[in-house]
Amino acid sequence: MTPTRGSAAGNGRVATLSDVAREAGVSLATASRAINGSTNRSVREDLRERVLAAAAKLDYSPNANAQAMARGRTATLGLIVHDIADPFFSTIAAGVTEAADAAGLAVTLANTEHDPEREIGFIQTLQNLRARSIILVGGRQDDDEGNRRLRDALAGYQERGGTAAMVGQPILGVSAVHVDNRGASAELARALHGLGYRRFAVVGGPENHLTARERREGFCAALAELGSPVADDAVVPCAFVRDGGYDGMKELLARGLDVEVVFAVNDVMALGAMTAAREAGLDLPRDLAFAGFDDITALRDVTPTLTTVAIDMVDIGRQATALALGDGGGEPQVVIASGDVVLRESTPGPR
Amino acid sequence: MTPTRGSAAGNGRVATLSDVAREAGVSLATASRAINGSTNRSVREDLRERVLAAAAKLDYSPNANAQAMARGRTATLGLIVHDIADPFFSTIAAGVTEAADAAGLAVTLANTEHDPEREIGFIQTLQNLRARSIILVGGRQDDDEGNRRLRDALAGYQERGGTAAMVGQPILGVSAVHVDNRGASAELARALHGLGYRRFAVVGGPENHLTARERREGFCAALAELGSPVADDAVVPCAFVRDGGYDGMKELLARGLDVEVVFAVNDVMALGAMTAAREAGLDLPRDLAFAGFDDITALRDVTPTLTTVAIDMVDIGRQATALALGDGGGEPQVVIASGDVVLRESTPGPR
DNA sequence: TTGTACGCGTTATCAG
DNA sequence: CTGATAACGCGTACAA
Numbered sequence: 001m002t003p004t005r006g007s008a009a010g011n012g013r014v015a016t017l018s019d020v021a022r023e024a025g026v027s028l029a030t031a032s033r034a035i036n037g038s039t040n041r042s043v044r045e046d047l048r049e050r051v052l053a054a055a056a057k058l059d060y061s062p063n064a065n066a067q068a069m070a071r072g073r074t075a076t077l078g079l080i081v082h083d084i085a086d087p088f089f090s091t092i093a094a095g096v097t098e099a100a101d102a103a104g105l106a107v108t109l110a111n112t113e114h115d116p117e118r119e120i121g122f123i124q125t126l127q128n129l130r131a132r133s134i135i136l137v138g139g140r141q142d143d144d145e146g147n148r149r150l151r152d153a154l155a156g157y158q159e160r161g162g163t164a165a166m167v168g169q170p171i172l173g174v175s176a177v178h179v180d181n182r183g184a185s186a187e188l189a190r191a192l193h194g195l196g197y198r199r200f201a202v203v204g205g206p207e208n209h210l211t212a213r214e215r216r217e218g219f220c221a222a223l224a225e226l227g228s229p230v231a232d233d234a235v236v237p238c239a240f241v242r243d244g245g246y247d248g249m250k251e252l253l254a255r256g257l258d259v260e261v262v263f264a265v266n267d268v269m270a271l272g273a274m275t276a277a278r279e280a281g282l283d284l285p286r287d288l289a290f291a292g293f294d295d296i297t298a299l300r301d302v303t304p305t306l307t308t309v310a311i312d313m314v315d316i317g318r319q320a321t322a323l324a325l326g327d328g329g330g331e332p333q334v335v336i337a338s339g340d341v342v343l344r345e346s347t348p349g350p351r
Numbered sequence: 352m353t354p355t356r357g358s359a360a361g362n363g364r365v366a367t368l369s370d371v372a373r374e375a376g377v378s379l380a381t382a383s384r385a386i387n388g389s390t391n392r393s394v395r396e397d398l399r400e401r402v403l404a405a406a407a408k409l410d411y412s413p414n415a416n417a418q419a420m421a422r423g424r425t426a427t428l429g430l431i432v433h434d435i436a437d438p439f440f441s442t443i444a445a446g447v448t449e450a451a452d453a454a455g456l457a458v459t460l461a462n463t464e465h466d467p468e469r470e471i472g473f474i475q476t477l478q479n480l481r482a483r484s485i486i487l488v489g490g491r492q493d494d495d496e497g498n499r500r501l502r503d504a505l506a507g508y509q510e511r512g513g514t515a516a517m518v519g520q521p522i523l524g525v526s527a528v529h530v531d532n533r534g535a536s537a538e539l540a541r542a543l544h545g546l547g548y549r550r551f552a553v554v555g556g557p558e559n560h561l562t563a564r565e566r567r568e569g570f571c572a573a574l575a576e577l578g579s580p581v582a583d584d585a586v587v588p589c590a591f592v593r594d595g596g597y598d599g600m601k602e603l604l605a606r607g608l609d610v611e612v613v614f615a616v617n618d619v620m621a622l623g624a625m626t627a628a629r630e631a632g633l634d635l636p637r638d639l640a641f642a643g644f645d646d647i648t649a650l651r652d653v654t655p656t657l658t659t660v661a662i663d664m665v666d667i668g669r670q671a672t673a674l675a676l677g678d679g680g681g682e683p684q685v686v687i688a689s690g691d692v693v694l695r696e697s698t699p700g701p702r
Numbered sequence: 703t704t705g706t707a708c709g710c711g712t713t714a715t716c717a718g
Numbered sequence: 719c720t721g722a723t724a725a726c727g728c729g730t731a732c733a734a
Contacts, residue, residue, distance in 0.1 A: 014511045016711055027721045032713065042719055059507065064479045065425065066711035068416040069726045079460070084448060085665070087649055090441035097435060097462040106476060109430070109460040111448040125457060128415045156410065160365050242652070271652035278654070296649065298438055301593070301622035303629075303654040314436070367727055378705045383729060393703060417727035420710045 015058035024054035031055075035062065068130060077105040077324070078126035080119060082138040084111045087296045088266075088313060092137055092167060095317020103325060105132065112138075116146050123153045127160065133324040136166040136174075137317075139211030139240075147171060165324035167316055169210045175323040175333045177316050181211055181293075184309045184339030185218030185263075188291060191341045192261055192307075193226050195349040197289065201234040201257060203248040203264040203273050209240055215265040215293055234259065238269070245269025249276035260350050261289035267296045267308055274346075289347040293339070304345035311339045366409035374405035382406075386413065419481060428456040428675070429477035431470060433489040435462045438647045439617075439664060443488050443518060446668020454676060456483065463489075467497050474504045478511065484675040487517040487525075488668075490562030490591075498522060516675035518667055520561045526674040526684045528667050532562055532644075535660045535690030536569030536614075539642060542692045543612055543658075544577050546700040548640065552585040552608060554599040554615040554624050560591055566616040566644055585610065589620070596620025600627035611701050612640035618647045618659055625697075640698040644690070655696035662690045 021031035026047055034043045034051035043051075054060075068074040077100045081089040093109070100107045108131060110122035119136070126134050134157060140147060151172045154164050158174070170176035192200070200223060205212025220230045234257055238248030245264050252262070253276070262277075264270035270292030274284055282288050285304045295310035316337050323333060372382035377398055385394045385402035394402075405411075419425040428451045432440040444460070451458045459482060461473035470487070477485050485508060491498060502523045505515050509525070521527035543551070551574055556563025571581045585608055589599030596615050603613070604627070613628075615621035621643030625635055633639050636655045646661035667688050674684060 018711080028712085029714085029721055029723095030719085033720090036713080044719065047720085061475070061478045061511070063420075063481060063711050065416040065419040065481055066726090067713075069414075069420060069728095070711075070713035072713090072726070074416065076459075083445070084435075085438070085442045085445035085648070087436070087438055087441070090438070090444075091436045093441075093460070094434070094436035094462060097460060098464075101462070106480060107460045108427075109444070109448060109458045111445060111452070113449075124412070127412045129457060130414060130416055160412070268649065275652045284654075297436070298619065298647065298649045301626045302652070303635075368729095369727080379728080380705060380707095380730075381703085384704090387729080395703065398704085414727055417710090418729075420712095421727075421729040423710070423729095 014063075015055075015060045017060070017062070019058055020051060020054045020060050023058060024050040026051060035060075074130045074132055075105050076108055076126075076129055076131040077103075077321070078108045078110065078122070078129070078131040078134040080110045080112060080122050080126075080134065080136045082112055082114050084109065087298055088294055089137060091297065091313035092317040092320070095314035095319075096135055096321050097317075098314070099318045099321035103321070116141070116143075116150070120149060120153045123150075123157055127157050127162070131162065133163040133165070133327070135320050135324050136164065136168070136172070137320070138168055139209060140169045140171055142208035142210060142213070163324055163327040165320050165327055167320050169214075170332065170334045173332060175327050175335075177320045177323065177335045177337050179211070179311055179316070179337045180339060181214035182218030182221075184311075184341065185215040185293070186222035187339070188263070188293075188307075188309055188341045189219045189222035190226065191343060192263075192289075192291065192347060193223065193228060195343070195347060197261045197347070197350055198228050199258055199260040200228065200230045201252055201259040201262045202230060202236070203245050203252065203262060203269055204235045204237055205240045205244065205265045205269070207237050212240055212265045219263055231257070233257070240266065240269070242268040242272040245272030246276045247272075249273035250280075253277070253280050259288065261291065261347060263291045265293055267292035267294045267299055267306060270306060270308070270346075271299065271302065285346045285348050286351065289350075291347055295342060304348075307344045307347040308342055309339035310342050311337055365414075366406075366411045368411070368413070370409055371402060371405045371411050374409060375401040377402060386411075425481045425483055426456050427459055427477075427480055427482040428454075428672070429459045429461065429473070429480070429482040429485040431461045431463060431473050431477075431485065431487045433463055433465050435460065438649055439645055440488060442648065442664035443668040443671070446665035446670075447486055447672050448668075449665070450669045450672035454672070467492070467494075467501070471500060471504045474501075474508055478508050478513070482513065484514040484516070486671050486675050487515065487519070487523070488671070489519055490560060491520045491522055493559035493561060493564070514675055516671050518671050520565075521683065521685045524683060526686075528671045528674065528686045528688050530562070530662055530667070530688045531690060532565035533569030533572075535662075535692070536566040536644070537573035538690070539614070539644075539658075539660055539692050540570045540573035541577065542694060543614075543640075543642065543698060544574065544579060546694070546698060548612045548698070548701055549579045550609055550611045551579065551581045552603055552610040552613045553581060553587070554596050554603065554613060554620055555586045555588055556591045556595065556616045556620070558588050563591055563616045570614055582608070584608070591617065591620070593619040593623040596623030597627045598623075600624035601631075604628070604631050610639065612642065612698060614642045616644055618643035618645045618650055618657060621657060621659070621697075622650065622653065636697045636699050637702065640701075642698055646693060655699075658695045658698040659693055660690035661693050662688060
């Protein structure tokens with residue numbers, strides 16, 4: 001056997017605080033105070049230096065797990081997302097990691113892959129980890145049973161001293177950052193109407209997906225008010241992903257409606273829909289205009305540039321983190337994140 | 352009796368294993384064995400059931416930090432990326448979380464925001480957390496001093512029993528998944544040459560960015576072999592991001608070279624470059640062809656669809672995880688991830 | 703098979 | 719200001 005030191009997983013020799021104390025010739029308590037200096041930084045300067053020198057010499061690395069035990073709290077923040085590969089979620093994650101880092105917290109990432117069951121499972125895992133707080137990101141479903149279980153899980157977590165916040169519909173009993181899907185979609189509708197469009201269609205996402213629903217409803221309500229209501233069969237349901245937009249558009253085209261502009265309830269769906277339209281021989285944006293929602297950064301350079309509703313996802317991540325960390329015990333708060341309509345080439349106005 | 356003072360994540364009272372044991376009327380050891388049931392499940396069935404029932408009744412949540420202390424190892428995997436908002440990294444992250452989840456590990460995410468200094472800082476943090484292994488994702492720079500420090504940090508981490516792997520150039524003394532940038536870029540060059548293109552330019556990324564360099568060199572070397580060398584001034588340096596591609600293209604246009612096709616060393620740069628070309632009045636792909644690298648999923652629907660080199664980022668994440676977890680003590684391994692040339696509309700062939 | 707008791711690395715309490 | 723020492727919650731030799 002090769003006598004390699006510290007090769008096998010889990011058996012490396014790590015200097016402990018006792019080692020540091022011994023090396024510095026002080027007690028364990030003094031070493032602890034010198035290195036952490038939390039409550040009372042009352043350590044004589046020369047001793048403090050000796051300890052720090054010893055720690056450096058031994059390459060001391062404080063054991064965060066032991067600290068968690070002794071302190072009764074961790075420096076871990078849990079982040080649960082539906083799909084980290086989706087730019088929407090990963091950009092929010094960037095905001096969360098930024099804020100968490102500023103607060104000195106490590107982020108534990110959980111990717112549910114759109115499985116609500118795993119969402120609950122991860123709350124358990126984060127509970128076991130004694131994560132200080134949890135941030136749940138993603139639109140909710142219209143599923144009373146599922147929401148109830150999730151709410152219970154979060155409540156249990158909070159009863160044990162954790163704090164939580166979410167991004168999405170504020171229906172889980174915790175503070176939330178809620179995108180103003182209705183208002184922004186209405187704004188978008190009014191802007192398109194202002195451009196002269198009168199015949200609209202919606203590639204609308206899943207029936208019980210609350211975010212999709214809010215966007216559909218906001219859009220259609222505004223148009224109804226403007227006297228250009230969207231016909232029922234001009235709203236096609238589909239999945240909330242790119243392929244959903246593609247399929248939804250196919251379906252819409254098959255219906256043979258007379259449409260000037262299509263609103264897809266998110267950007268990637270809009271792109272998928274545009275591809276479907278092109279495959280059907282349409283010339284964009286001349287033959288048909290498109291609008292999306294989210295303003296995904298990576299899609300800034302598509303052609304034609306996409307009219308959409310811009311939301312600041314990094315900031316949403318930051319705000320969710322602030323809510324989670326500040327959420328001491330008061331009532332759950334709700335922060336509304338507004339969206340800005342951005343008119344671009346994909347909606348040049350009717351011919 | 353003894354008032355349970357248990358508290359870990361704040362002030363909520365959490366049932367401990369002792370509570371469960373007492374409730375079930377068994378010893379702590381038995382409760383531990385019944386719940387963990389590691390290799391030796393030597394617990395009488397009725398007792399085991401009593402323990403499990405008690406745990407369920409008390410809503411027992413095992414304290415992972417305490418387990419880490421007692422066992423001497425955690426179930427945490429550290430993931431360090433340059434920018435989680437970048438689709439390239441977030442897709443790899445999806446592969447890592449998938450594999451980690453399958454291995455029963457929690458993923459701690461660290462976002463360096465392209466700061467090499469923070470890369471080292473996070474290794475320290477993960478060391479403190481006693482993460483079982485670390486995965487470092489991102490191309491390296493040609494910076495001997497920086498690489499040396501990083502290598503030292505990783506070596507220190509491994510000496511203490513951690514395992515590590517990376518995605519990128521295998522120059523840090525740990526196992527790595529290395530994309531075959533040179534080979535794939537050469538392949539791309541040959542494919543473009545095969546289409547009839549003869550006058551090439553490269554929007555080349557940063558001078559000392561190893562990934563950019565490998566792609567530039569592979570591309571140019573292949574063309575030199577084919578007798579269509581790329582002129583020195585047809586390779587413009589720029590940042591490795593979208594705006595870099597945009598600026599690089601501006602510069603390239605300013606040079607007034609006679610070019611048929613532009614290779615940008617990654618997809619987002621290619622998109623930025625295309626936008627710059629369009630702003631200069633060019634009609635794409637008729638006036639100028641473009642190719643990128645990575646095949647970012649979100650860009651599948653751009654117009655014209657982008658010729659690029661597809662790499663399976665999710666699988667790269669999986670493989671990196673496998674390397675990290677399997678990396679017991681042997682020599683660092685290197686897995687080459689191949690890229691597939693995908694010819695699309697952006698390179699229709701010369702007119 | 704079950705129980706006792708010790709140890710994991712730190713923090714915090716309480717005397718000196 | 720410093721030093722013993724008791725938790726913290728759990729795993730696991732060792733003993734019964």
